[in-house]
Amino acid sequence: MKITIKDVAKMANVSVATVSRILNNLGGYSEETKEKVMKVIDEIGYQRNEIARGLITKSTNTIGVLVPNVSTNFYAEILNGIEDTAHKNGYSVVVCNTGIGGKRTLAYLEVLSSRQVDGIIITSLTPKEEYEKAIISTRIPSILVSTMSFRYQLPFIKVDDRLAAYSATKYLIEKGHRKIAMIAGNEDDPIAGIPRVEGYMQALRDYNVTIDKELIRYGDFSYESGIKCMRGLLEDEKDFTAVFAASDDMAIGTLYVAYKNGISIPDELSVVGYDNTMTAQMSIPPLTTLAQPLYEMGERAVSSLLKKISKGESIESIIMPHKIIERDTVKKI
Amino acid sequence: MKITIKDVAKMANVSVATVSRILNNLGGYSEETKEKVMKVIDEIGYQRNEIARGLITKSTNTIGVLVPNVSTNFYAEILNGIEDTAHKNGYSVVVCNTGIGGKRTLAYLEVLSSRQVDGIIITSLTPKEEYEKAIISTRIPSILVSTMSFRYQLPFIKVDDRLAAYSATKYLIEKGHRKIAMIAGNEDDPIAGIPRVEGYMQALRDYNVTIDKELIRYGDFSYESGIKCMRGLLEDEKDFTAVFAASDDMAIGTLYVAYKNGISIPDELSVVGYDNTMTAQMSIPPLTTLAQPLYEMGERAVSSLLKKISKGESIESIIMPHKIIERDTVKKI
């Protein structure tokens, strides 16, 4: 049998109320009884039952996190920021892998709701209205990370994808490149797919570089799709001196195809990625990439949520800063 | 105000007991009332409160996972297996980053205990007796993954590190290599450090290759340490045709140093890694490595735990199979 507050009370010859007061630092007890009680607690190794506590305080000190896939560097880094910050504030985090296309989103939202989590963080929500409605109807404080909603005013934390892609492209242009291919994300992704292509095209236009639509290939952010797109570019014998990939994984894919084809990086081809995950740091050669502050995004998501939970402050959306991390895959020409 | 079982009972003109019975499929009610109740539940969107439920059933359908760092491919992959399997069985998982040296281990064990988790999975436990004692004293079903305890009989799931390192070394020997350097893990790590070195040395001995202790360098499994070790080897002008690294990250580090020094892989140097994480798949050239079935280890950890929790079966330790994944970093000489 587990030790309960009653056992402590009995052994210390006080009431449970007194023990509770001491446990919660509510005052209204003598130093003497406090010591007596603490001694008992220590001796018998009492730990309070957070479940019972949650029932009455109506809070579980838990936040739920929806990620498509924890085993991706991208989400792992965000999760890292979330977990650290949550722990610092006495919160625990339960992770939920929503899977491809977010097909487990609805199921998890229900789970989290019935588990009475105090807040929910959703990363890269698949933009289905059904999902957005479900988030709202949980009535639990929620925040989106690296995604947003067009239909509803759900608070979010992300970088400006359009602007970031613009910066990356501009960077390449300033390095003297004019024939820049783009390996983009999903063509139907209104968050991380299309805007990045738009940013790329805008930069090209602003610097008077003619846009060649054939230089734009659509993948799905994965390494494999990066390989496929780069191969397509090569097979079609396109002429380009640089490629901007919409994710580090796709950039690594293009690095691989270049390697297989004896194309030397950055001498014969420059490439810049997007995200600045571990992958980028450890690639060969180290990848120049557009950094998203992933850890900080996780951090801020939690702190916004906690402010809302404890102080009732409303959550405001945040556009995080991005920057280029220069490593060894871009050459000035 | 949240909708409770009482609201449902009231609206359906039945008692809460009946609603509860229906919710739990306990039988003892007419099809008619069931329909009536289900209709109400559907209409007002009732969800049961798992917190209140847990208080009485004394189970939370939650398992806690201790990892040193989620943002490492190695742990992320294990976590992936854990989360998938847990979800399939109606369990949620709360992740806990124990940090460098596992310094948050004790704190998290207390958190998990007071949250009444049904089971605990500990990956790569820092081998301090203090930690092992703490695990036991929670009296919660627990299992170690990719680690073990010498002092206590805590069940574990891991590959045989000694044997695996032996296989990797033997593989290199069979490819004609005799001057094989090893970039090992921590010298004081009795689990993943020393045994892998022993396996390496044993293979060397068995195939009559003289051991050169100077060819063994100790890192800490990280990319950076891989770089440092490989640089050391080069600076000391050691003569070797292959290196066996005790982690993929360290292998990638040596790949990087080779690249910087114009050493072509695998023509001038062969390297094999350990783990078979994403890192290995996406490296350039793709890394030949000793695979640990990380996802499956997470899977089995959960299913063992659940068997223990629901059926009371005792958890047995499992040695998982390992195998060499041949990619492009080893050349027959």
Next chain:
DNA sequence: TTGTACGCGTTATCAA
């Protein structure tokens, strides 16, 4: 300063 007693939302035990 301390204790009594009720309530949180659910399940389990009786009795009807």
Next chain:
DNA sequence: TTGATAACGCGTACAA
């Protein structure tokens, strides 16, 4: 087939 009601472990008015 159904319903009252007592737990579960804790927090908190209220009373003492």
